[in-house]
Amino acid sequence: ExxxxxxxxxxxxxxxxxxxxxxxxxxxxxxxxxKCNVCNEPITTENFVRDRSARTITCGNCLPKCPHCGETVSVFDKSVSAPDGTQFHAECLRCDRCKASLLEGFFHHPHDA
The missing domain is CATH 3.30.40.10 (Zinc/RING finger domain, C3HC4 (zinc finger))
Structure with a gap:
């Protein structure tokens, strides 16, 4: 390899x-x-992810951030991608009101009209 x-x-x-x-x-x-395949800057720290199959390297600054917690979503995290490509940590994808996980099934809250 x-x-x-x-x-x-x-x-x-x-x-x-x-x-x-x-x-x-x-x-x-x-x-x-x-260098980073997103920002094109040289990799100067140990904070990067290499995708062997795509032959790319992404620096830590350009890795996707979970919109719920603001932390980096790495390839090593259990994550979920929204239809628009936004990535969430699996544990962060919860209802804001009741904190129920939104990982399975159709989402409809009984309080929604």
């Missing part, structure tokens, strides 16, 4: 003399490729 001679983002060969970044997983990148 991690060919140390190939950049994990652009899939081009890493050549001797290239500026290279390496991860503990063994993945290697051209320095110019080790």
């Amino acid at each position: 991690n060919d140390p001679s190939i950049c994990a983002v652009c899939q081009e060969k890493l050549r001797e003399g290239d500026a290279v970044c390496s991860l503990a997983s063994g993945a290697r990148f051209h320095d110019a490729c080790f």
Whole structure:
């Protein structure tokens, strides 16, 4: 999976003399490729998520935020996507009035007209 001679983002060969970044997983990148796919800024902290299948890296600032709690929704969290693409932590998707989970079924509150 991690060919140390190939950049994990652009899939081009890493050549001797290239500026290279390496991860503990063994993945290697051209320095110019080790940037956020959303804001295009270089990754300079340990706060990022790498999507191996899409060959992208997203910095912590560009990861989706749960509109309920305001915290980052990472690929490691149990989450739910709304039809508009908004992501919620599964535990945050609750009725504001009664705090019942909204994870299952059709949502209709008896107080709604």
